[in-house]
Amino acid sequence: MAWQTIAKSERDWAVTPNLQNYEDTRRTFSWESALRELDGLPEGKGLNIAHEAVARHADGPLRNHLAFRWLGKNGEVEDFTYGRLHTLTNRFANVLQNLGVGKGDRVYVLAGRIPELYIAALGTLKHRAVFCPLFSAFGPEPIRARLTIGQGKVLVTTQMLYERKVKTIRASVASLEHVLLIGDDHRPTNVPDTIDYRTLMERASDAYAIQPTDPEDVALLHFTSGTTGTPKGAAHVHGAVVAHHITGKLALDFHKDDIFWCTADPGWVTGTSYGIIAPLTNGIASIIDEGDFDAERWYGILQSQKVTVWYSAPTAIRMMMKTGPEIVRKYDLRSLRFLSSVGEPLNPEAVVWSKEVFGLPFHDNWWQTETGGIMIANFAATEIRPGSMGRPLPGIEAAIVRQNGSGAVEEIRDADVQGELALRPGWPSMFRAYWGEPERYKKCFAGGFYLTGDLAKRDRDGYFWFVGRKDDVIKTSGHLIGPFEVESILMEHKSVAESGVIGKPDPVALEIVKAFVVLRKGFEPTEELRRELLAFARTKLGAAVAPKEIEFVASVPRTRSGKIMRRLLKARELGLPEGDISTLEAN
Ligand code: ATP
Ligand code: MG
Numbered sequence: 001m002a003w004q005t006i007a008k009s010e011r012d013w014a015v016t017p018n019l020q021n022y023e024d025t026r027r028t029f030s031w032e033s034a035l036r037e038l039d040g041l042p043e044g045k046g047l048n049i050a051h052e053a054v055a056r057h058a059d060g061p062l063r064n065h066l067a068f069r070w071l072g073k074n075g076e077v078e079d080f081t082y083g084r085l086h087t088l089t090n091r092f093a094n095v096l097q098n099l100g101v102g103k104g105d106r107v108y109v110l111a112g113r114i115p116e117l118y119i120a121a122l123g124t125l126k127h128r129a130v131f132c133p134l135f136s137a138f139g140p141e142p143i144r145a146r147l148t149i150g151q152g153k154v155l156v157t158t159q160m161l162y163e164r165k166v167k168t169i170r171a172s173v174a175s176l177e178h179v180l181l182i183g184d185d186h187r188p189t190n191v192p193d194t195i196d197y198r199t200l201m202e203r204a205s206d207a208y209a210i211q212p213t214d215p216e217d218v219a220l221l222h223f224t225s226g227t228t229g230t231p232k233g234a235a236h237v238h239g240a241v242v243a244h245h246i247t248g249k250l251a252l253d254f255h256k257d258d259i260f261w262c263t264a265d266p267g268w269v270t271g272t273s274y275g276i277i278a279p280l281t282n283g284i285a286s287i288i289d290e291g292d293f294d295a296e297r298w299y300g301i302l303q304s305q306k307v308t309v310w311y312s313a314p315t316a317i318r319m320m321m322k323t324g325p326e327i328v329r330k331y332d333l334r335s336l337r338f339l340s341s342v343g344e345p346l347n348p349e350a351v352v353w354s355k356e357v358f359g360l361p362f363h364d365n366w367w368q369t370e371t372g373g374i375m376i377a378n379f380a381a382t383e384i385r386p387g388s389m390g391r392p393l394p395g396i397e398a399a400i401v402r403q404n405g406s407g408a409v410e411e412i413r414d415a416d417v418q419g420e421l422a423l424r425p426g427w428p429s430m431f432r433a434y435w436g437e438p439e440r441y442k443k444c445f446a447g448g449f450y451l452t453g454d455l456a457k458r459d460r461d462g463y464f465w466f467v468g469r470k471d472d473v474i475k476t477s478g479h480l481i482g483p484f485e486v487e488s489i490l491m492e493h494k495s496v497a498e499s500g501v502i503g504k505p506d507p508v509a510l511e512i513v514k515a516f517v518v519l520r521k522g523f524e525p526t527e528e529l530r531r532e533l534l535a536f537a538r539t540k541l542g543a544a545v546a547p548k549e550i551e552f553v554a555s556v557p558r559t560r561s562g563k564i565m566r567r568l569l570k571a572r573e574l575g576l577p578e579g580d581i582s583t584l585e586a587n
Contacts, residue, residue, distance in 0.1 A: 004385075004386065005383045005384065005385050005386075006351065006352075006355055006361045006383060006384040006385075006386060007383050008380075008381070008382075008383065009359075011337070011359050011360060012337070012338075012360060012380065014337040015253075015255050015337065017253050017379065017380035017381035018249050018250055018253055018254070018255070018380075019250045019251075019253070019379050019380070019381055019394070020381050021381070022379060022381070022382055022391065025250070025394045026394045029394035029395050030395070031242060031395055031426075031427070031428060034242050034243075034245070034246040034395065035047075035242050037245060037246065037249075038052045038241065038242065038245060038281065039051070039052065039056045041210060041212065041213060045210075045211075045212040045213070046212050046213040046214050046215060046217075046238070047213060047214075047215040047238050047239055047241065047242075048125065048126070048128070048210050048213035048238050048241075049125045049219050049238050049240070049241040049244075049277055050089060050122045050123075050125035050126040050210065051126070051210050051213075052241050052245065052280075052281045053122060053125075053241070053276070053277055053280035053281050054067070054082060054085050054086050054089055054122055054126075054280060055086055055126070055210065057082040057086075057280070057283050058082045058083045058085070058086030058087075059086075062082045062283050063081065063082055063083040064081050064082075064083060065081060065082055065283065065285065066079055066080070066081060066285040067080050067081060067082045067084075067085045067280060067285065067286070068080040068085065068115070068118060068285070068286050068287075068288050069285065069286070069287050069288070069305065070113075070114075070115050070288045070290070071287065071288065071289045071290060071291070071301065071305075072290050072291075073290045073291045078115060080115065080118075082280075082283075085118075085119070085122065085280075087206045088119045088123075088201075089119055089122040089123040089126055090123070090126065090204075090205070090206055090207060090208035091119075091123070091201050091204040091205070091206060091208075092119050092120055092122075092123025092124070092126075092127075092201065092204070093123045093124075093126040093127040093208040093210075094204035094205050094208050095123070095180075095200045095201060095204045096123065096124065096127045096129055096154070097127060097208075098200070098203075098204065099154070099177075099178050099200075101127065101129055101153060101154055101178075102129070103127075103128040103129065103211075103217070104128070104129065104130060104217070104218060105129045105130065105153040105154070106129065106130045106132050106150045106151060106152045106153055106154070106221060107120065107124040107129045107130065107131055107132065107152070107153070107154040107155075107156065108132045108133075108134055108146075108147060108150070108152040108154065108155045108156070109121065109131070109132070109133050109134065109155075109156045109157070109266075110134040110136060110138070110143060110155060110156070110157040110158075110161055110165070110166070111136055111156065111157055111158055111161065111182065112136045112158075112290055113265060113266070113288055113289065113290045114158075114182070114290060115288075116156065116182050116197065117133070117156075117266060118266075118276060118288065120156045121133070121266065121272070121276055122276070122280075125219055125220075125238075126208060126210050127208075128210075128211060128213055128217060129154075130150075130218050130219060130220065130221050130235075131219065131220050131221070131272075132146070132150050132152065132220070132221040132222070132223075132233075133222070133266045133267050133271070133272060134146060134223075134267060135265060135267025135268070135560050135561075135583075136161060136265075136267065137560055137585075137586070138165070138267075138560075138582070138583075139165060139582075140165045140166070140168050140169045141169075141582060142231075142582035142583070143165055143166060143169060144169040144172060144173060145582065146223055146231070146233070147169075147173045147175070147176060148172075148173055148175075149233050149435055149436055150221050150233055150435055150436075151175040152173065152175055152176055153175055153176065153177050153178065154176075154177065154178045154179075154180065155176060155178070155179045155180070156179075156180045156182070156197060157179065157180075157181065157182070158181065158182045158183075158184060159181050159182065159183055159184050159189045159191060160184055162179065162181055162191065162194065163191075166179070170193070178195060179193065179194040179195070180194070180195050180196075180197040180200065181194045181195065181196060181197055182197045182198070183196065183197075183198065186198070213238050214238070215237060215238050215239030215428075216237050216238075216239060216432075217237060217238050218235050218236070218237055218432065219236055219237055219238045219240065220235070220236040220240070220272065221233050221234070221235055221236075221435055222234050222236065222268075222269045222272065222369050223369070224368070224369040224370070225268065225369070225559045225560075225561045225563055225583055226559060226580055226582060226583035227469070227559050227563045227565055227567070227583075228453070228469055228471045228472075228567060229471075229567075229579065229580060230580045231580070231582065231583060232369075232434045232435075232437065232440065233434060233435035233436070233437075234269075234369045234370050234372075234431040234433075234434060234435075235431055235432050235433040235434075235435055236372045236429060236431055236432065237428075237432055239428045239429075240273075240372045240373070240428050240429035241277060241281060241428075242428040242429075243372060243373040243427055243428045243429035244273050244274075244277040244278040244281060244372070244373055244429060245277075245278060245281040245282060246393075246394075246395070247278065247373045247374040247377075247393055248274065248278030248279060248281065248282050249282060250377075250379070250393060250394060251340070251365055251374040251377040251379065251393060252274065252278070252309055252311060252338070252340060252374075253309065253338050253379075253380040254278070254279065254282040254284050254309065255284075256282075256283060256284065257284075257308075258279075258284045258285070258308045258309050259284070259285050259286075259287065259305055259306055259307050259308050259309075259335070260279045260284055260285065260286045260287070260307070260308070260309045260310075260311070261286065261287040261289070261301065261302070261305070261307045261309070261310050261311070262274045262275040262279070262286065262311040262312075263289070263293075263298075263310075263311065263312045263313065263316060264311070264312075264313065264343075264561070265560075265561075267560070267561070268369075268560075268561040269368075269369040269372070270311070270313075270342055270343065270561075273372060273373055273429070274311055275288070278373075287301060287305050287307060289301055293316055293319060295319065295320050295323040295327060296327060298316075298320070299327065299328060299330070299331040299333065300331065302331065302333050302335070302336060303331045303332050303333060303335075306335040307335060307336060308335055308336060308337050308338070309337065309338045309339075309340075310336060310338070310339050310340070311340050311341070311342070312339075312340075312341055312362075313341055313342060313343040313344065313561075313562050314341055314343060314344040314345065314346045314347065314350060314562070315343070315344065315558065315562035315563075316562065317341060317346070317350045317353075317354065317362060318347075318350065318491075318497065318498050321349075321350065321353050321497070322497045322498075322520055322521070325353075325356065325357045328357045328358070329357070333358060336358060336360060337360070338360070338363070338380055339354060339358060339360050339361065339362045339363060340362060340363040340364070340365060340377075340378075341362045341363065341364050341365070342364070342365050342366070342367065342374070343561060343562055343563060344562070344563050344564065345364075345387075345389075345466045345484040345488070346362060346364040346386075346387075347387070347484075347487065347488040347491050348386035348387040348488055349386075349488065349491045349492055350362060350491075351364070351384060351386035351387075352386060361384050361386070363377065363378035363379070363380070363384060363390070364377075364378055364384075364388070364389050364390060365377035365378065365389060365390060366389040366390070366454075366464070366466065368452060368454075369431070370430070370431045370444070370450075370452075371423070371427075371429065371430060371431070371452075372428075372429025372430065372431060373427075373429040374393060375392060375393060375396050375398065375423060375427075376389045376390050376391060376392050376393070376396070376398060376464050377389070377390040377391070377393060378390035378391075379391075385459075385463050387465065387488065388459070388463040388464060388465050389456070389463075389464045389465070389466055390463060390464065391462050391463055391464065392462075392464075395427055396423065396424075396427055397423065397424040398421065398422070398423055398458075398464065399411050399412075399421075399422045399423075399424070399449065400412045400417065400418070400419040400420070400421065400422070400456060400457065400458050401419050401420050401422045401447070401449060401451070402419040402420065403420075403446075408446075408447060409422070409446045409447030409448075409449060409451070410447070415457075415458060415459055415460040416457050416458075416459055416460070417457060418455055418456070418457050418467050418480065419455065419456075419457075420451055420452065420453070420454070420455055420456075420470065421452045421454045421455065421456040421464070422449035422450060422451050422452060423449065423450045423452065424448065424449060424450075425445065425448075425449075425450050430450065453469060453470050453471075454466065454467075454468070454469055454470065455467040455468050455469070455470055455473055455480075455482065466482070466484060467480075467482035467484065467485070468481075468482030468483050468484055471567065472502075472566045472567070473503075474501070474502070474503030474511050474513055475503065475510050475511050476503065476506075476509045476510060476511045476512060476513060476544070477508075477509045477510070477544060479544050479545065481503075481513060481545050483500070483501035483502065483566060485541070485545070486499075486501045486513060486515060486537065486541065486545065486546070486547060487499045487500065487501050487515070487564075489536075489537055489540045489541055490515060490517060490533065490536075490537060490547075492540070493532075493533060493536050494520070495519050495520055495523040495529060495533070496517055496518070496519065496520065496533070497518045497519060497520040498517075498518040498555075498556060498564075499515050499516060499517045499518065499556070500515070500516045500556040500557075500564045500565075500566055500569045501513060501514065501515045501516075501547065501566070502514055502516075502566050502569050502570040502573065503570070504549065504570075504573060504574075505574070512547075512548040512549065513545065513546065513547040513548055513549075514547060514548065514549040514550075514551070514573065515533075515537075515547040515549070515550045515551070516550075516551050516552075516553045516556055516569055517533065517550055517551070517552055517553065518552075518553060518554065518555055518556060519552060525552035530550050530552070533550050534546070534547065534548075534550055556569065557569060557584060557585070558584075558585045559583045559584065559585060560583050560584075560585045561583070562585075565581075565584065567579065568581065568584065
């Protein structure tokens with residue numbers, strides 16, 4: 001793919017980046033030195049995420065510093081200083097203690113982005129139980145499946161969600177001993193077989209001492225997005241906090257006065273690692289928005305909260321692009337200084353667009369639920385190659401590998417050759433298990449590598465370029481094509497808002513490239529436009545890679561975390577069973 005570079009301007013240098021020289025930092029970095037940036041539990045009693053995130057700041061100079069500002073759907077605002085967050089999370093840890101919940105027991109939270117979710121998460125970690133977030137839009141079946149896999153003992157949810165989604169499946173989850181209900185509109189709840197959350201919190205003590213925590217104690221259970229199949233429960237340990245902390249500092253460039261906004265829901269790993277843990281360990285203030293995506297609401301928040309560092313996702317960026325640049329210009333967004341994105345490939349067009357409208361480029365970074373934290377990133381101090389995920393974080397060794405004829409994994413050292421993206425195990429936030437699926441876990445490792453299931457290339461300067469998921473790659477007339485490349489080119493056409501590209505079986509070519517295209521406002525799905533797009537793609541991509549078929553659609557299926565579900569486009573195209581669609585966004 002042809003690429004341009006985006007050099008940094010004065011605007012990008014509002015503060016001196018934490019990582020100034022990539023090669024030097026890589027050379028001098030060690031996980032031991034990263035660990036020294038944290039405090040550890042008093043008297044050498046180990047490492048606990050919630051201690052690093054909250055307790056150590058609440059007992060120090062950041063006591064009255066803003067930790068979270070919560071913005072309610074209907075305009076409410078509530079501030080949580082580190083001191084207040086400490087007290088509330090102590091209370092929740094005591095609630096668990098009083099219920100007889102022990103170390104390692106799984107505490108699930110099913111809720112929208114309300115303060116109780118964040119308090120329960122951190123209180124659970126203080127108590128050394130395992131926090132497992134569930135996305136609030138899940139229906140009863142995905143909730144049941146995940147509770148069953150993790151053998152949840154406690155569920156914290158709202159009265160409304162309980163009545164709509166949990167009541168019917170409650171009896172089938174034998175492990176579930178306690179359901180704590182958050183009353184709607186702050187009213188106490190009175191529902192059989194449940195306990196009122198607020199009553200328990202009011203009765204609990206403000207004081208809680210975190211017990212010795214081994215860095216290898218399990219802390220988090222996170223389900224993957226289910227883009228390629230059945231969601232897996234990835235287990236992470238308390239020691240992961242070293243990676244959360246240092247990647248927040250180096251990849252998201254956190255500085256002490258930052259106001260950070262991670263738009264991800266904690267139902268997905270980004271919303272926990274970077275929506276809760278990393279900003280807190282770094283002692284900065286974060287915005288939590290309960291509301292759903294709405295371009296104007298978002299620009300309004302960036303403006304009114306004077307957000308400096310913003311972490312979002314390609315789907316949201318594409319939706320902003322769809323609403324046009326004029327709206328952005330109505331807002332004063334001069335506080336922004338660093339923009340970053342994760343979750344899906346970030347189309348080069350989106351990087352160029354953000355440079356145009358915000359004066360700042362989005363910095364793409366790559367990681368997975370399994371890796372627990374950012375692994376490959378574009379950094380504040382270095383040039384961006386739009387379309388590239390950037391370079392591995394200090395402490396992370398990434399490689400491109402292939403399996404040879406006898407099945408052994410070998411590293412591809414040549415530049416620009418496609419293979420599977422692999423990582424050398426050993427970073428602190430690497431998952432330690434797929435809950436209850438040891439075989440599936442074992443299969444991820446070979447030849448001394450963790451195999452990510454993604455295909456990528458590395459250019460001669462060490463920048464990684466995403467090609468596609470192994471399962472999504474299209475094989476046509478002897479070529480291997482990643483859908484992302486085709487989707488990105490289509491997006492360069494003024495009429496295209498979004499697209500999903502699949503391989504459609506073909507007797508001659510093995511597969512042909514088919515694109516599902518969502519049009520921007522003001523464009524009609526005519527035969528003429530279809531032909532124009534086919535020709536446009538052919539000019540840019542060449543006949544071998546360009547789509548042979550284009551179908552206009554109102555939307556493409558996405559996971560609730562915003563990823564295009566190409567496997568579903570394909571199943572529907574071929575009239576095959578849809579497979580696991582528990583994470584499919586309803587639209
Ligand atoms: P499942 O594993 O259940 O199919 P999933 O892989 O989508 O779901 P996540 O762990 O949430 O679940 O997502 C990680 C995946 O998202 C990566 O493996 C990669 O395919 C994609 N991804 C994340 N960030 C990027 C990025 N910057 N560029 C390209 N792809 C990305
Ligand atoms: Mg995955």
